[in-house]
Amino acid sequence: MALQIEESERDGQYVIAVAGEVDLYTSPELRNAVIKAVPKRVCNVVALDLSQVGYMDSSGVATLVEGLKLSHQKNVAFQLVAPSKPVMKVLQLARLDSVFKIVDRI
Amino acid sequence: METEEVSIEIRSDPRLLRSVRSLVRSYLEDLKLSGDRCDEVVLAVDEACANSMRHSYGGRDDGTLRLTLGQQDDHVVIVLSDQGEPIPAACLARKELAAPDPDTVAPGGLGVLLIYRVFDEVDYVPGDAQGNRVTMRLRCPQSDSAT
Numbered sequence: 007m008a009l010q011i012e013e014s015e016r017d018g019q020y021v022i023a024v025a026g027e028v029d030l031y032t033s034p035e036l037r038n039a040v041i042k043a044v045p046k047r048v049c050n051v052v053a054l055d056l057s058q059v060g061y062m063d064s065s066g067v068a069t070l071v072e073g074l075k076l077s078h079q080k081n082v083a084f085q086l087v088a089p090s091k092p093v094m095k096v097l098q099l100a101r102l103d104s105v106f107k108i109v110d111r112i
Numbered sequence: 113m114e115t116e117e118v119s120i121e122i123r124s125d126p127r128l129l130r131s132v133r134s135l136v137r138s139y140l141e142d143l144k145l146s147g148d149r150c151d152e153v154v155l156a157v158d159e160a161c162a163n164s165m166r167h168s169y170g171g172r173d174d175g176t177l178r179l180t181l182g183q184q185d186d187h188v189v190i191v192l193s194d195q196g197e198p199i200p201a202a203c204l205a206r207k208e209l210a211a212p213d214p215d216t217v218a219p220g221g222l223g224v225l226l227i228y229r230v231f232d233e234v235d236y237v238p239g240d241a242q243g244n245r246v247t248m249r250l251r252c253p254q255s256d257s258a259t
Binding site for chain 2: 027029030031061063064065067068092095096099100
C-alpha cells in the first residue's frame with residue numbers, strides 16, 4: 007500500500023497530512039513532499055500531520071530530521087501534529103522526541 | 113538448545129518489508145510479550161532487514177535475506193543473514209548519541225542504534241568475503257513467571 011500524502015494550506019500553515027506506513031520503501035515519497043514544501047515559503051509554518059501513520063522506521067525519522075534541518079535553514083517553523091503511537095514510539099527510542107515541536111492540533 | 117521455528121527467505125526488495133513486519137508480529141503475538149515490546153521488536157527486525165537491503169546489497173533488489181525466528185532457553189532468538197557485501201564492523205558497533213541534537217544525527221546509523229536499544233543482545237558477524245549475519249536475542253517474559 008502506498009503512502010497517502012495530502013498537502014493543503016490552512017490558517018497560514020502548510021499542512022502535509024500523512025497516512026499509511028513509512029518505511030524504507032515509502033519514505034522517499036514523504037521526503038519528496040517535505041523537501042519540496044519547506045522552501046516554498048508561502049507559509050512560515052510547515053506542519054506534518056502524523057496522526058494517521060500506522061508505522062514509522064528510522065528512514066521516516068531521518069526524513070523528519072532532514073525536514074527540521076531544512077526548516078532551520080529557511081527560517082520556517084516545523085511542527086509535528088498529533089503523532090500517532092507508532093511515531094512517538096520510534097522518536098522516543100531514537101531519543102529525538104524532544105528535538106521536534108509537537109502540537110496536538112493544527 | 114535452540115529451536116528454529118520459522119525460517120523465510122526474502123528478496124532484497126524494500127516493498128517486502130511490510131510482509132516481514134506482519135510475519136514477525138504474528139510470531140511474537142503468541143509469546144507473552146507486551147504490545148509495546150512487540151512493536152519495538154517488529155521495528156528492530158525491520159531495521160535489520162532494511163540495513164541489509166540498503167548496505168549489504170546496496171539497494172539491489174535481487175539479493176536474498178534469510179530470517180529465522182526461534183527460541184532458546186528463555187530467549188527469543190532472531191537471526192538475519194545475507195550474502196551481500198560485508199558491512200564494516202565499525203558501522204555496526206553500538207554508538208550512542210551524545211545528546212538529542214538533530215545536527216549530530218547521521219540517519220544511516222539510526223537503524224543500528226534502534227536495534228541495540230530494543231534487543232538484550234545483538235551479535236553482528238560480517239563475513240570475511242561475503243555476507244553478514246546478525247543474531248538478536250530478547251529475554252522472553254514467560255521465564256520470569258516460571259521461577
